Amino acid sequence: MQLTFDSDVEEFRAEFIAFLDANLPGEDVAVERSASSADVPEWARQWQRLMFDSGWLLPANPPEFGGRNATLIQQYVHLEELSKRRIYHSFNPQGLGIIAASLLSFGTEEQKRRWAVPILRAEITAALGMSEPGAGSDLAGLRTRAVREGDEFVVDGQKVWTSGAHDADVLLTFVRTDPTAPKHKGISVLLIPTDSPGVTRRPFPSVCSPDDLDFNEVYFEGVRVPAENLIGEVNGGWSVANGSLGHERTLLWLSFADRLEDLLGDFRPHSAQDHDAFAKLIMDNQALRLLGSAALAREARNEQDVPALSILKVLGSEAIQTASEQALYSVGLEGLAHPTLSSPPSRMSLDHFSSGWFERYMRSFAGTIAGGTSEIQRTIIAERVLGLPRA
Known part of the structure; x- marks a missing residue:
């Protein structure tokens, strides 16, 4: 049993502490708060971008995606030091920890450049479209459907509890593409821009914080999504879902x-x-x-x-x-x-x-x-x- 860290891990920690000491935004600029989990103030966007460019945003990632190929133990001390200062990597946590991570795991090289990097650099924000009125914890019960028409998917359905959707630029959306397949085998994943015609977002408060508008109902009515926005394989959404949740x-x-x-x-x-x-x-x-x-x-x-x-x-x-x-x-x-x-x-x-x-x-x-x-x-x-x- 070893209850201490190796010297390379402590050197990693010391380097990160020095970065935080030199660059952590001051109280005079960090007063603007987020309105939702996909609303990122400009100062926080700059902070996230600096962390990305310095390799400290998600240190396990390779440098081109905001990291430095850190080991798991190094990731641990990175989170430990952030926690000591009670600070976030990002004010768009699901964009950073689930959606960008899923794109890096399952997306094409073009999708990584087009979507993952801008999310990681806080140039755009993202929300996760999983839960539905009849499919909360049971993702396999989702009913939002997507029908392939040429080079597009046409999406109809509803999501709920979609945190930050009204402020997000894109939605990582789980849809049913094969209604005849077993429930967990007919699901696919589409990245849908929130300004697409037919997308309606309706924020609503929670019982524990009536003044806090983060949850959303999201409606899709004949929304046309380019087939190039498919993440992973057609009907391979179950694997993406497991990977998405696994990242957190x-x-x-x-x-x-x-x-x-x-x-x-x-x-x-x-x-x-x-x-x-x-x-x-x-x-x-x-x-x-x-x-x-x-x-x-x-x-x-x-x-x-x-x-x-x-x-x-x-x-x-x-x-x-x-x-x-x-x-x-x-x-x-x-x-x-x-x-x-x-x-x-x-x-x-x-x-x-x-x-x-x-x-x-x-x-x-x-x-x-x-x-x-x-x-x-x-x-x-x-x-x-x-x-x-x-x-």
């Missing part, structure tokens, strides 16, 4: 651990019951970091362990939900007060740091849904870890 899963536990640690830092136990809950959450945090570190080490040795990611997803997301609930109870009625946001945060801080306790609690439910629900993760664990029958 490998180090997702680190995000959970950081958020849990911040919640614990603000937790103020009063009663004996509060102290018991606080102690349990500290143990959950330690368990999450230790299990995550072990999974990271296995992955660094090219040992694939998908069930471990499911365990980390359940543990991390549910620990945050429990911590948010316990903290809300511990502060009593004060926790129901909405924070005053007339003076927005001056740093590129994650949005939950400026939220009230009730809003933090409400937002915590998203973690047990997005990226595969806790129920789905438990099914994976039951079958692939415990060896239980599918029935």
